[in-house]
Amino acid sequence: MTEETIRADFIDIRVYFNKKAPYLLIPLKYAKIIESKETAGLVSVDNNGRMVVNGSAWNRADFNIKRGRVFHACLHLAFGHYYRGRGFTKNAWNIAACAKVNSIIRGSLDREVNAGKIDLGKNEITMDAIAEVTKTDIGDLEQMSVEEIARLLEDVSDKVLENMTEDDLIAALDNYQEIEDGEDGGDIFSKRDAEETKRILSRMRTLGQQAGNMPAEMDRAISEVIEVKPPWTFFLKSTIDLHEHHDSSFAYINRRNDELAGDYGYRYDLFNLVDTSGSIDETTLKYEIGLVKNHARNGTVIVLAFDAKAYELMTADSPSEVASRIAKRMKGGGGTEVGPALEVIDKQMRPGDGVVILTDGDVFDLDSITTKETAMSIAKRAGFAAIGYTRTPAKLPGFQSFFLDMKLTPGGSV
Numbered sequence: 001m002t003e004e005t006i007r008a009d010f011i012d013i014r015v016y017f018n019k020k021a022p023y024l025l026i027p028l029k030y031a032k033i034i035e036s037k038e039t040a041g042l043v044s045v046d047n048n049g050r051m052v053v054n055g056s057a058w059n060r061a062d063f064n065i066k067r068g069r070v071f072h073a074c075l076h077l078a079f080g081h082y083y084r085g086r087g088f089t090k091n092a093w094n095i096a097a098c099a100k101v102n103s104i105i106r107g108s109l110d111r112e113v114n115a116g117k118i119d120l121g122k123n124e125i126t127m128d129a130i131a132e133v134t135k136t137d138i139g140d141l142e143q144m145s146v147e148e149i150a151r152l153l154e155d156v157s158d159k160v161l162e163n164m165t166e167d168d169l170i171a172a173l174d175n176y177q178e179i180e181d182g183e184d185g186g187d188i189f190s191k192r193d194a195e196e197t198k199r200i201l202s203r204m205r206t207l208g209q210q211a212g213n214m215p216a217e218m219d220r221a222i223s224e225v226i227e228v229k230p231p232w233t234f235f236l237k238s239t240i241d242l243h244e245h246h247d248s249s250f251a252y253i254n255r256r257n258d259e260l261a262g263d264y265g266y267r268y269d270l271f272n273l274v275d276t277s278g279s280i281d282e283t284t285l286k287y288e289i290g291l292v293k294n295h296a297r298n299g300t301v302i303v304l305a306f307d308a309k310a311y312e313l314m315t316a317d318s319p320s321e322v323a324s325r326i327a328k329r330m331k332g333g334g335g336t337e338v339g340p341a342l343e344v345i346d347k348q349m350r351p352g353d354g355v356v357i358l359t360d361g362d363v364f365d366l367d368s369i370t371t372k373e374t375a376m377s378i379a380k381r382a383g384f385a386a387i388g389y390t391r392t393p394a395k396l397p398g399f400q401s402f403f404l405d406m407k408l409t410p411g412g413s414v
């Protein structure tokens with residue numbers, strides 16, 4: 001009987017989605033739906049990309065919550081959350097993904113949620129709750145990908161996370177009843193393929209745009225996945241390479257004064273500022289310095305460690321030696337000011353030099369006027385200026401900002 005109830009309810013759910021959010025019919029069409037008694041929540045998504053309904057909970061549940069939980073699960077499927085969390089701790093990933101999904105649903109169908117027609121459950125995980133436990137600005141969180149949010153949550157104690165988790169992204173189930181097969185036997189989702197995920201999302205976006213009711217929040221979340229930010233290593237390489245290209249084609253800048261003509265093929269120096277409160281691990285650091293050095297074919301790489309003050313300038317002839325010296329200073333957490341280090345660079349640099357800052361992003365003086373002015377003075381003369389953050393998004397005027405994901409194995413899958 002349970003199976004028939006579930007099938008009948010899914011027909012009603014489709015009718016409702018068809019009216020309010022037709023793009024959801026795409027993941028729902030391809031989803032294999034199964035029933036199991038073993039799951040904690042009403043609707044989960046297992047690691048094989050199947051939607052799992054807990055039959056006994058389903059029989060007791062109100063229709064509005066069924067609708068809400070199916071909506072929620074559809075987005076986990078469509079966005080590939082059930083397989084993208086590899087390498088993250090389970091709770092951190094699950095919470096980050098649920099918060100993202102809930103914020104899309106609220107942003108998309110705010111009125112339906114407020115009217116109780118879509119019930120997200122009493123344990124609904126919100127961005128506000130994450131802002132509180134990670135002590136991160138809500139505005140920053142809303143700009144972050146699930147990966148970035150999950151990194152923040154990995155720093156929060158397990159106890160706190162256990163109280164938050166919905167536990168709806170679960171391991172593949174062995175014991176289940178089949179409810180609906182899904183088109184192609186649920187093949188699209190079981191493949192756990194990033195290209196397939198992007199295809200599904202693009203189709204949802206197209207359908208939503210055609211129907212004329214694609215909410216901005218949904219659209220933004222889809223773009224975030226489809227137009228993926230390149231990995232930091234790629235960003236850094238191409239920035240430096242582009243700079244080198246300019247060097248050999250346009251740069252006739254005088255070393256001491258940019259109003260005078262300079263020598264063709266002039267050597268730029270690259271300043272690499274490293275925040276030692278940021279606990280960047282030695283391997284990543286060595287890799288980053290090596291990468292900067294390799295791509296700065298014509299110039300010297302100069303490394304400057306800083307926390308509340310700037311330390312001595314070190315020439316990175318041997319990236320591993322410099323990395324190990326800096327790694328000894330790494331404290332992880334604690335106060336940081338970038339201003340003093342920027343002043344050193346402002347005095348030392350010559351027009352056309354490159355500047356890369358690495359930080360966890362928790363820097364006290366990013367918004368101070370003096371820091372901004374120094375950053376601007378550097379950026380105006382620099383061949384390129386970039387700031388990479390491992391935790392909190394960090395911005396400086398004239399600097400390009402990038403997320404340095406330390407879980408991307410140096411030299412590995414990037």
Ligand SMILES: [Zn+2]
Binds near residue numbers: 076094098101168
């Ligand atoms: Zn969830």
